[in-house]
Amino acid sequence: MPFSPDDIDLANTPAVLIDLDIAKANIERFQSYADSHGLRVRPHIKTHKLPAVAEMQLAAGAIGVTCQKVSEAEAMIAGSTEITDVLITYNIIGAEKAEHLKALARKVKLSVVADSVAIVDGLSAAFHDEAQPLAVLVECDTGANRCGVLSPEAAEQLAAHIHAAPGLVFGGLMTYPPAGGEAGVERFMADAKARIEARGIDVPVITSGGTPSMMHAADAPVTTEYRPGTYVYNDRSLVARGVCGWDDCALNVLATVVSVPAPNRAIIDAGSKALTSDLLGLAGYGHVLGRDDITIDQLSEEHGRLVSSGDINLSVGQKIRIVPNHACVVTNLVDAVFVTGAGLNGVEKWPVAARGKIV
């Protein structure tokens, strides 16, 4: 790279910058909380998509990683021999995905989830001839209204179906809860666990996740494992929720001012293809560090429009750093990120191994 951490502003923009020292502190903060409450940590790699950052999480004490799609898991496993335990928190269906899943299951300790008989039967059909059974957890809807069985009774029934299915083994219960949903998680999971155990079926894992309320994860003591994702980098949505501060945001988007057409307005070279259109309930598309007066009020694909409550006081060519609304979707947009810290010798450009892995 032609620049050191001291002059990273020389990077061609827009560019995504990662400070590994901040990421490391974020990782250790949650690991420490989890350790003190007897919770295992299985970070979701969707935020960073980088095998080397997964290795940092494992080194800090994580028991494995979480992926959302089969191809994400493939990219991560291909990128690190230290990734040996993967949970894919997704209903996997279709012949092509099943073949990939079988190949993965021969390489690492693999588990997946299901919320219907149709998904379970598809997995069983794929794995009934495999030497090792596939662990399948039941996904439970504890209030997020996305995937998941709707009641502990339904969880019990699906667990029994998995338990009886050739090629599969019941792996436990999984939920992606709404923020602040610990009481609902506890109620649902404790009930489902008791019902399943009453059938003589062990419930080895109860896994929950989500960065927004991770520091309250232990408020649902039935939980054995937690899967935070965004916590590694943090972002504007988490600052807005009071979960962290700007100094805890390990990911910045570096942009250049390309136009200052009016006294209170400037245009930067980062648009929705760098910052994304994700609002996550916020107004504006990111926070310009050091400039609380500025709102990024409009994005085109390659233009971001900045307006100030007063004088914009920026000049053409000037670089700014932005904390995006949502870090995970930003790393999905770039082929590589620029990384500093953690003993690196200068700035390194790391390919985003699991970018675009949507199947």
Place this chain on the structure above:
Amino acid sequence: MPFSPDDIDLANTPAVLIDLDIAKANIERFQSYADSHGLRVRPHIKTHKLPAVAEMQLAAGAIGVTCQKVSEAEAMIAGSTEITDVLITYNIIGAEKAEHLKALARKVKLSVVADSVAIVDGLSAAFHDEAQPLAVLVECDTGANRCGVLSPEAAEQLAAHIHAAPGLVFGGLMTYPPAGGEAGVERFMADAKARIEARGIDVPVITSGGTPSMMHAADAPVTTEYRPGTYVYNDRSLVARGVCGWDDCALNVLATVVSVPAPNRAIIDAGSKALTSDLLGLAGYGHVLGRDDITIDQLSEEHGRLVSSGDINLSVGQKIRIVPNHACVVTNLVDAVFVTGAGLNGVEKWPVAARGKIV
């Protein structure tokens, strides 16, 4: 590919499907309008990002292509020897970009835009030793409130500055107008043109663009050239504006139902990483073809939530086709698209050459 156009639904999902026959009809429809009004066509490649589709546009009569970023232009030129005339409608600044720009200018007929003296002086510094001058157009703000000089007087002054700058030649006037802004374009551009010509400087090109009002482009007769982008594929935003119908949408996202947790709700495997969060003023994140009763009311990164006004009537494993809100941002998310039509022998998988080219 393991499937023919008749069974493209076998594709691993989510997948982006392109029907080249529809794209060809879309290209020809606008080319025909432009030809009948004496307008030259310079399509924006941001929608398809595919050299082969640019070649279809050139074959239909386009005089060249438009790109938004230097790296986009590089990817397109690398992918087709037929792309020999490129306008980059962006303020280009910075040493690294200038070097790339010089290399491009030695390969093709290249022009760029500028809306400030700072941008012009940077380009002049880069090109003053080059054998061929770089054509620089003045970007004019005719109401979109993005980049661009704010008045015909300012356009005149910047044109004169370009005209006098070593290594540069004044290339004309450019605008990205608001939809329906033809009267404003005509007023601004006619005034600026007269002022610049009164200085003895030729105005060879007046270029405008944007699909939404492309069929009214000739209502601003001062315009010599038009730069539509989305028209090649169309999308839900253009159907909503009455510009086209569903049958004119050449790009679909193919998704699989992975969960039907409630009678009126289903979850598909296409989330914001396939459909994007772009709303473009619409409610919901895409249109499920054949299902006017369904709203895609929420996206996570890998989940799309479908709700119906009645019974959702979908089953796990079923494939659906979605017209996304905004086609251009969808093609930026996938490494490849699945292409049918135009005499292809079956389905081809084409890498999206200019995906992620944001610098």
